[in-house]
Amino acid sequence: MRWLFHFGQYWLFMKRMMTRPEKFSIYWKQFLRECDNFGYGSLGIVALVSIFTGAVITIQTIYNLTNPLIPMYSVGIVARDSIILEFSPTIICLVLAGKIGSNITSEIGTMRVTEQIDALEIMGINSAAYLVLPKITAAMFIFPFVILLSAFLGITGGYLAGTLTGKISSADFIYGLQNNFIPYNVVFALIKSFVFAYIITTVASYHGFHTQGGALEVGKSSTYAVVYSSILILIGDYVLTQLLLV
């Protein structure tokens, strides 16, 4: 029954947040700050995870390709599609749920337990809108770029791993990449990253905003935020695939 309570409270929180910002110039500054934080701030981990996972996907596909009837260039196809469809939008968003989600929850949770949110309310500021709206819009704006970059780096990683080890020729891999390419898959990946950005930022903000107690509870809230946003991402992944791809 507990989840039903959270479900209701989450939607009330969403409703409270959807108001016009008090002052646009301040909102805009916050938005840019969060874009920098979420985008530029995540580049390192995104690059690292993308390059290595792309490499692993490629090597494993080559390793499993024992049937001489299947042409070598299919390694390029498999690497491309699994990276664009699943790996970049979903796995990277799970990584970001850990990095950005816990960051948002602890920031807002700390503001809650040290009464900074009360201080905003006293001044007559809609604290939910002021704190959360820039984060949501910034994430929804910047995540698609991050995911595109991740896909590019993943495929590059795969290419390097395949060709440098001499397991596949550069020509085969590139032919595979171009073979039967469906641009809609990229659109699909962008839609997913857009939705996951919303899930990560709202779930994390919700948990931060409703923290009660002290530092210990802030830590707990961060954990919940990461766990629940990860679960929602996986469910959302399934639903979106069912709706948009099949």
Place this chain on the structure above:
Amino acid sequence: MIELKHISKKFGDRNILSDVSSVFGKGQVNLVIGGSGSGKTVLMKCMVGLLEVDEGEILYDNRNFSSLDFKERTPFRKEIGMVFQGGALFDSLDVEKNVMFPLSMFTDMSYEEKMERVNFCLHRVNLVNVNKLQPSELSGGMKKRVAIARAIAPNPKYLFCDEPNSGLDPRTSIVIDNLIKEITLEYDITTVINTHDMNSVLEIGDKITYLHQGKKWWEGTAEEILRTDNKELNGFIFASKLAQSIKKVV
């Protein structure tokens, strides 16, 4: 002037405040005293609208506050300044930006005008050369003073301070008390302070309200409090040996 009429507040089925009524006058320092857990913070949060009262009315200069919703309270909010028990400075902003925050949010002042006001307020609380420090780099007393500067920056008509001098050394505590008193008189505002510091009670209290277990047990002036024969109040004020010896002299 703030009027409380029969305020009651429950958490679950615990009565935290029961039937509290009082009048906090303009241009004077109104103290709410009481032991830890007596409901001072809850009462203050009800007054400023961070908590909703279950029963009773709160009037700001004869304007009903408690019956309004969040939007309708906006004009009141701009007249209210509050200093929280823990300071509640925004830790992503430096001292200067903290004090400037309410001005940026609600006025159309130019940057120069805002800076002038910020420096004036910081000067008022005896803080110089700290403009660029982060809240984490301040001592407890400095945080409280920055919080006071932030509260007075937009020229509030009502000032609320929740234990402005708890955890401070006696000297800084007196500085802060006097500062609040001066501001109150200078701008003729209605000030409400929660405290359990007996020094403040005797130094700056114009009107004192004693809360005990969520009820108003006593109210009066600083002179009267020394002569009261209310048992609970006496037990609270004259808890220490020092205070008891003062009582004998008086």
